[in-house]
Amino acid sequence: MHPKPQNAFYAQSGGVTAVINATASGLLSAARQHKDKFGTVYAGRNGILGGLNDDLIDTSRMTDAEVAALKYTPGGAFGSCRHQLKSFAQDPASYEKLIATFKKHNIGFFFYNGGGDSQDTAHKISEASRQLGFPVQCIGIPKTIDNDLPFTDNCPGFGSVAKYVAVSIREAAFDVASMAATSTKVFILEVMGRHAGWIAAASGLATEQQGDAPHVILFPEIAFDETAFLAKVNDTVKALGFCAIVVSEGVKNQNGEFLSEVGGRDAFGHAQLGGVAPRLAELIQNKLKFKVHNAVSDYLQRSARHIASQVDVDQAFALGQQAITFALDGKSGIMLTITRKSQQPYQWGISHVPLEDVANQERFMPRDYISADGFHITSSCREYLQPLIQGEAYPPYELGLPKYHRFDWQKAQR
Secondary structure (H helix, E strand, C coil), X not given: CCCCCEEEEEEECCCCCCCHHHHHHHHHHHHCCCCCCEEEEEEECCCHHHHXXXXXXXXXXXXXXXXXXXXXXXXXXXXXXXXCCCXXXXXXXXXXXXXXXXXXXXEEEXXXXXXXXXXXXXXXXXXXXXXXXXXXXXXXXXXXXXXXXXCCCCCCCHHHHHHHHHHHHHHHHHHHHXXXXXXXXXXXXXXXXXXXCHHHHHHHHHCCCCCCCCCEEECCCCCCCHHHHHHHHHHHHHHHCXXXXXEECCCECXXXXXXXXXXXXXXXXXXXXXXXXXXXXXXXXXXXXXXXXXEECHHHHHHCHHHCEHHHHHHHHHHHHHHHHHHHCCCCCEEEEEEEEECCCCEEEEEEEEHHHHCCCCCCCCHHHEXXXXXXXXXXXXXXXXXXHCCECCCCEECCEECCCCCCCCCCEX
């Protein structure tokens, strides 16, 4: 008799993206092609908490149409979380609880879909499962709009945010320019990016010729210089009549302090950020006397599935499928990576690196991707970014709005 196939556990972690569910769709559809190797694929309700609380979603109850619908659905369909696991030595009880859930449900494969902190979690679980005598194949699948994971060319979720931000600043600039003579002269768009300025940099794709917005980009990698900033804004308004600015939430002053820290910490100890755009608006109004409007893209940028990059969707889906392939090959303790095979034409593939090399590491903007004055991107950065926003992947529409599937997990819970 053949042994009963082991089951799998898939969970989503951290801030969600417009394409994280595309990864889930790729993984589930691929697993269904290998029922002799994979039993039931369970999804954790609210990420790793689903494993800790034995709160699993039986995805075998999903129809093939529902699995396909994941590819077009924003947010985290199974629920995500920000939950940090301490080391096994510090908190063995949590790992014992998790492995008890895995044993109960005959789970031999663990796929964790998240960013740097999530890869650390996957690595810890990989190590702990061996120590507890129930080794589980652990595979990390990258996801983060911040694009700050090392070893991978880019991160699923980033390409769609990059497209959204570039489109948004281009459209807003047309609005501001048309009213600048008698009204608002400066517009500021605040985007996510705690330590790395990849999202802010992507706005620079909207600048195709001299005078195009954004005219100023502020990166976390470049210390904020108030005098130079105000001079740049003033000169731009004098030359063009208006100024469009994109600022990363993680911009710091000369002392390395966040301009926008509002107090409080998340589960991983990260400072809560928000509100740098209003602070800059106040500075400009007080010093330069220009009328300023500002906006914070916040969740809008990462949930905008209606304007997702086709490249981003394709990569996210393919990573889910490849995770199954690597699991079938017996690989464990790895994170999948995207490799850039060629620039012209843009071609990419999928590889992997050890989880222990990725955990809690960040990749920042190279200095040669930022202009000499620190206020824009270089041609090298543009060359890197441009392929990632290519193609439109519109969801189905109904009555003028995106038709997103609403999943009912109450009936799917075991």
